Amino acid sequence: MGTVHHRPDIAADSPRDLSRLVGLLLILPAVALIASLFVGPVITFLLRSFEGDASPFEQYTRLFGSDIYLRVLIRTLVISFLVTLTCLVLGYPVAWLLSRLRGWKLALLALFVLLPLWTSVLVRTYAWTVLLQRNGIVNSVLTGLGLTDAPLRLLYTDGAVVIAMAHVLLPFLILPLWGSLRQIPPEFRSAALVLGASEFSIFRRITAPLSAAGVGAGCLFVFLISLGFFVTPALVGGPRSMMIGTLVSQQALDALNWPFAAALSAVITAVVLMAMPFCRRLFLVTRAEG
Amino acid sequence: MKFATASSLIFSCALALAAGSAARAADPEVVISSTGGAFAKALQENFYEPFTAATKIKVVRVDTELPAQFARLQAELKTGSSAFDIITAGPADLIEKRDLLQPIDCAKLPNLAKEGIEGACTGWGIIRTLGGMVVTFNKEAFPKEKPSKWADFWDVKTFPGPRGLPDTGDREWWVPTMALLADGVPADKLFPLDLDRAYKKLDQLKPHVAVWYKSNDQAQQALRKGDVVLAMVVSGRAVGVMKEGHPIDLNWNQSIRDVGLWAVAKGTRHPEAAMKFLDFFLGGAKAHLAFANVVNYDTGNRSSLELVPEAERSRRIAYPENLKSQIVPDYKWVAENRDKLRERWNEWLLK
Known part of the structure; x- marks a missing residue:
């Protein structure tokens, strides 16, 4: 929940840019892992809620109908x-x-x-x-x-x-x-x-x-x-x-x-x-x- | 699709580990899924090991919970092939989940005619265990008159004390069925179930139900501890508590049939080995007797019943006098109305 009110000043000097790039590269494996094994499957699963025989909202009609x-x-x-x-x-x-x-x-x-x-x-x-x-x-x-x-x-x-x-x-x-x-x-x-x-x-x-x-x-x-x-x-x-x-x-x-x-x-x-x-x-x- | 692929991959890996070895595809084997614990151990000792000894076909034993088994099977079939060859199913599953199953040619099971009970092979499954939901009670709580029918659950004057009912398994039709029997509906007029009448009757019982058990272990524990003195319990578990020496007894009158079956998974990779196992399972009276003594259910083997000592017959549902008043539900109707039944049950329970 930590909110950063004062952003570190990202100037155009190269060492700082480099460290940012390295930082991004370092979090990439974790992001890729979560995206492919968690976020992807979750979204695929949630999209299945629009499967239905009559209409794509069949499941939701049943859900809110009762x-x-x-x-x-x-x-x-x-x-x-x-x-x-x-x-x-x-x-x-x-x-x-x-x-x-x-x-x-x-x-x-x-x-x-x-x-x-x-x-x-x-x-x-x-x-x-x-x-x-x-x-x-x-x-x-x-x-x-x-x-x-x-x-x-x-x-x-x-x-x-x-x-x-x-x-x-x-x-x-x-x-x-x-x-x-x-x-x-x-x-x-x-x-x-x-x-x-x-x-x-x-x-x-x-x-x-x-x-x-x-x-x-x-x-x-x-x-x-x-x-x-x-x-x-x-x-x-x-x-x-x-x-x-x-x-x-x-x-x-x-x-x-x-x-x-x-x-x-x-x-x-x-x-x-x-x-x-x-x-x-x-x-x-x-x-x-x- | 990604979800199904990933989970089936993980599951297949787990399965390979469970088997303890990476068996070569050429080795004859059959993958059998059933509920675990003492039950799976009894199957292993009395059927899987003798089967391997007799046929050289290895049995890969997979212990699952039944709902999880079907969810896995469904996920695997979406990717093409299933890891299971033989699975465990209820009679309604054979209709409701037919697209996950493979038909069984009963004529190709020689032991069926020799030793099977009537109806042991349905064309989609063969009977593995036979039991029933029975009136189970604490003998000390009712020293004079003993409960003997579902209507006694409503008679709180003659039979006072906390009741236990299932909130597990097939409760969405078990409980309405017992309510209708208690309300005087004749056994042959039960199905299709009159749910309005059943739930109206159940409204009266609800305040007296102390435990809505979520697993059979919980039901047994409630009976042992006296948390309930009158309960609807599956016969194998009721007999189990009786054998432990607790003052528990049951009455077979109006028992509601509960059958476990073997079914063949669609896309089985070892169809011949699976059929060989099913035929092997139907025979062998002594193995059935030993198995039945551990799990407290009867099986689809006719000849094993004759081996049971006279004194133990009162605990065995397959005896004609115990079986004569058993309610056999209309499984087709149950399978076709499952969603409606389940929704109604949830709605009533939440009220």
Whole structure:
């Protein structure tokens, strides 16, 4: 999300031109790889959404003709938003702490943040089903402490989906946020303290605005990855916790209807593309005000 | 096109690795795809290895999930040839996905007449496993009267407790079918399914369903843990939990047929080896008995049934008394209405 307001002055002197050329050449393999193995296939796949027996818009007519697909799309957006919010609330203090720590303490905490990334999403989701089931650990503790009389229904709810997804995606928020918090010079804090600022006002006037770009990047990561999730909602969610990813996989694998799977994917891709500039503006404004 | 080429390339590489060797094209072999785990291991021990020993034809075993198998097959056929020779399919797949399959000449399978059950070869597939969706329950939850029919799912006074229903496999017709049976529709008047009536009936059941399981493992786990006390489960998995010693029992009454078949992939590179394997699979009563004991389904082999000890017969669907009330769906109707059925199911579940 880093925005460059002051462009480096590209003068016509030859060494600079040369380094630019070398730079372009160096990124060429990566660009070629992504273009040929990712962008190309994705576009080819999305174009299949215009395949149909009657008209090229057959898939889209079906999609917008029934309210299931739009309802699932809205649910997907709402769940993704809640997951992002949960990650932000849980992740900000951790990122802040990481930016303050040094040495082995930093290494240890960073390990705790990174460790889940090395475990399969499926394993982490199954762990949640063990924790949340009717006779699971959470319910045993709650009834054991006398807080509830009967086991609560925790598994197979939207709440379970949000918690389990937030757990899976937390590192994606913490890491960029940590990066931006670490760049705030510690002298700012000292200067503010000398000038008599309270901790709250330091947070409000220094830390929050200067970390806004990190918050934006982290939230965008989490939100975008959430939109495509289907394993976690399938395992810990209720029958209504259907997300657009579930429908895409149903169409691609069960129904073998690839044009319709492509149309569903195209709609979610369009939503993401429309959301991106909005997110950028939102966080740039916050930053400018700071 | 690029997508299909790339994915089939990657898949072919994976397949070569899975086979463990770059087999020369001249070597006789047959590539068989089925669901993995204990199931594939039982197939390997009882059929693949003896087949190789008898015919010198190597079996390349590919473990897949069924939907992924068809997606791969479709992708590969777009590029011309398929890596699979024999695949696993359901009865409706044989109609719905016919353009991915090759017809089977039943007359060229000598073991069919000798040992096959009636209808073991349909011309597009041969029966591999025979089971059914059955009323499964916790014996401790219902010490007096035991659930014995789908209507008992609605009788929450006599049979209180959380229910489990599938949100996997063929649920888009399994669940409406059981609802119509519960609502009193006679077995021979079920198809075409009256979906309005079925979903109206299901509306009443919905609040009592605690688990809509997404995999058979999940259903078994819910039964073991008591998360559900009454569930619709595929018979092999229900028997599996019973054998583990949990207080679970099943009732074969009104079971809804669930069949797994072998089918031949279109564009198979080893058509003769594939036919040889299918014929081999139809014979061998002892192998079928051993296989059935592991997977808890019956097979298309007639003679193996006579070898089952009397005491175990209550757990085997192929016995006439267990099979007599089985519902055999109109697969043609299911295949032709699959999109509609699936859409209706999603819509109802989201309500």
